[in-house]
Amino acid sequence: xxxxxxxxxxxxxxxxxxxxxxxxxxxxxxxxxxxxxxxxxxxxxxxxxxxxxxxxxxxxxxxxxxxxxxxxxxxxxxxxxxxxxxxxxxxxxxxxxxxxxxxxxxxxxxxxxxxxxxxxxxxxxxxxxxxxxxxxxxxxxxxxxxxxxxxxxxxxxxxxxxxxxxxxxxxxxxxxxxxxxxxxxxxxxxxxxxxxxxxxxxxxxxxxxxxxxxxxxxxxxxxxxxxxxxxxxxxxxxxxxxxxxxxxxxxxxxxxxxxxxxxxxxxxxxxxxxxxxxxxxxxxxxxxxxxxxxxxxxxxxxxxxx
Ligand SMILES: Cc1cc2nc3c(=O)[nH]c(=O)nc-3n(C[C@H](O)[C@H](O)[C@H](O)COP(=O)(O)OP(=O)(O)OC[C@H]3O[C@@H](n4cnc5c(N)ncnc54)[C@H](O)[C@@H]3O)c2cc1C
Numbered sequence: 352x353x354x355x356x357x358x359x360x361x362x363x364x365x366x367x368x369x370x371x372x373x374x375x376x377x378x379x380x381x382x383x384x385x386x387x388x389x390x391x392x393x394x395x396x397x398x399x400x401x402x403x404x405x406x407x408x409x410x411x412x413x414x415x416x417x418x419x420x421x422x423x424x425x426x427x428x429x430x431x432x433x434x435x436x437x438x439x440x441x442x443x444x445x446x447x448x449x450x451x452x453x454x455x456x457x458x459x460x461x462x463x464x465x466x467x468x469x470x471x472x473x474x475x476x477x478x479x480x481x482x483x484x485x486x487x488x489x490x491x492x493x494x495x496x497x498x499x500x501x502x503x504x505x506x507x508x509x510x511x512x513x514x515x516x517x518x519x520x521x522x523x524x525x526x527x528x529x530x531x532x533x534x535x536x537x538x539x540x541x542x543x544x545x546x547x548x549x550x551x552x553x554x555x556x557x558x559x560x561x562x563x564x565x566x567x568x569x570x571x572x573x574x575x576x577x578x579x580x581x582x583x584x585x586x587x588x589x590x591x592x593x594x595x596x597x598x599x600x601x602x603x604x605x606x607x608x609x610x611x612x613x614x615x616x617x618x619x620x621x622x623x624x625x626x627x628x629x630x631x632x633x634x635x636x637x638x639x640x641x642x643x644x645x646x647x648x649x650x651x652x653x654x655x656x657x
Contacts, residue, residue, distance in 0.1 A: 354389045357412055357433065361392055364402040369393040369439070376429065376652075379436065380420035381480065383573040384622040385652060386429025388415075395439045397539050404537055405512035407433055415651060416537055418485030419457065422575055427622045428653035437484055440539070448545050449503070454484035454538045458491065461543070466557055471548025472501045474556040478564040480576075484538035488531040489647075490524040494560055499524035501543045507536035514539070527580055527647055569607040572615035578629055579612065579644040587636075587644055588612035594635045601627040626650060 354372060361370050374391035377383050394400040407414035413432030417423065437455040443464050444451040450470070452461045458476045461483060465473035475496025479486065487505055490498050502524070506516050523530040531538060564570070579587040591597070591611035598608050603620030606628065607613040614628050633644050 357390055357410070360406060360410075361390065361403065361433075364406060365392060365394050365399045369395065374434075376417070376420070376425045376434065379417060380423050380425055380575075381573055382420075382424055382575050382616050382620075382622075382625060384427075384616060384620060384625055385425025386427050386622075386655070388430045388434035390433045391436070392433055393436050393439050397440065400435070400437060400440065400537070400539065401508055401512050401514065403433070403435055404508050404510070407435075408511050416484070416535075418454075418482035418488070419480060421480040422485060422489060422648050424575055424622060424625055424648055424650045426626070426650065426652035427655040430652040435537075437537075437539075438482065442540075448547060450543045450545065451540060452483045452543070453540045454482060454487075456483050457481070458483055458486040462557075465543075465545050466553050469548055469550045469553065470545035471553050472496075472545040473543065474553060474560060477557045477560055483541055487522070487538045487541055488529055489527050490529050492526075494563070497524070501545060503542040503544045505531070505541045506539045507531060508539060510535055567610055569609040569613055569615050572607070572617065574607070574613045574615045575648040577612040578614050578632075578646065578648050580647045582642050582644065585640075585642060586612075590636045590640055590642060590644070591632055594632075594639050596632055596635060599628075599631070600624070601631065604628040606632060622652075623654070 358370055358372055371391040373387045375387050376385050394403055415430055415434045417434050417436045440453040441456040442453045443456050443461055458479050458481050462473040462476040475493050479491050486498055502519050504516055504518050588611040596606045597611050599606055602624030603617045604624040605615055605617055607615050636644050
């Protein structure tokens with residue numbers, strides 16, 4: 352009854368075609384796991400996004416932000432309340448050495464726009480499969496570059512639906528951390544600043560990083576990328592590899608034989624398989640090296656109840 356009521360209310364805010372009830376989140380997450388969202392909503396404008404956030408706050412409906420689902424594991428029981436996605440807010444605009452991108456644009460598209468316009472600084476993100484919003488929340492980075500290096504400012508909504516602009520310093524970007532994740536802000540858009548570069552060097556860098564990624568990561572399987580953060584002074588993948596865990600797992604989930612930091616879904620994994628594999632890895636690495644592997648991926652939702 353409550354879900355129907357929320358859906359009716361939301362239909363006054365967004366196009367009813369963009370509201371889905373009891374929607375499977377498997378399609379929207381790169382692990383291809385997990386249960387359903389009570390309500391899944393896709394605003395098409397920033398005004399609609401603001402109105403949905405305000406509605407959830409005022410009616411005390413749990414609201415979960417889903418980006419491109421590349422760092423998210425949804426439990427098998429799914430997510431109660433509203434799951435919101437900004438994938439329809441995907442404008443990318445170039446202005447000299449600046450790029451404005453909305454939250455739902457893919458970070459690799461922004462990287463491609465920079466490269467295509469001879470701008471350097473964004474090459475590191477050419478293979479990161481997240482959205483701008485997710486990349487901001489996680490301070491995404493790869494091969495020595497990170498969002499922190501190129502960000503100017505970011506416009507967010509607070510939980511109450513107030514729109515604020517955060518400067519680079521106010522974003523508190525650190526290794527896979529930001530004020531956005533801490534305060535549960537909703538990213539609307541970001542401004543990035545790059546430099547004019549040499550087209551050939553940019554193209555070579557992108558080709559090199561693409562080759563490295565494709566040869567070292569199990570991109571042929573669903574996964575959430577690197578499951579664990581890098582523990583200070585170590586590499587999570589190396590600790591897992593040295594623990595002999597590659598190829599091991601629970602049910603349809605397995606520690607990748609190609610990259611030990613990745614846990615793949617071989618096709619039929621449940622979220623429970625995936626999470627139990629994560630826990631098995633954490634337990635074994637703790638026993639072997641006395642190191643706690645902290646999660647980089649976000650695990651959300653509820654377990655199945657019988
Ligand atoms: C094959 C593969 C390779 C990867 N390689 C890298 C890599 O090299 N470097 C790297 O850093 N990451 C990597 N990742 C992880 C992932 O792509 C990044 O963390 C990315 O930034 C997540 O973005 P997303 O839009 O998919 O976020 P999601 O997975 O949807 O969400 C992640 C978190 O961000 C929050 N979030 C999402 N959108 C918003 C928003 N608009 N406002 C506020 N919060 C938001 C979510 O609530 C959640 O807490 C990889 C993942 C895969 C599957």
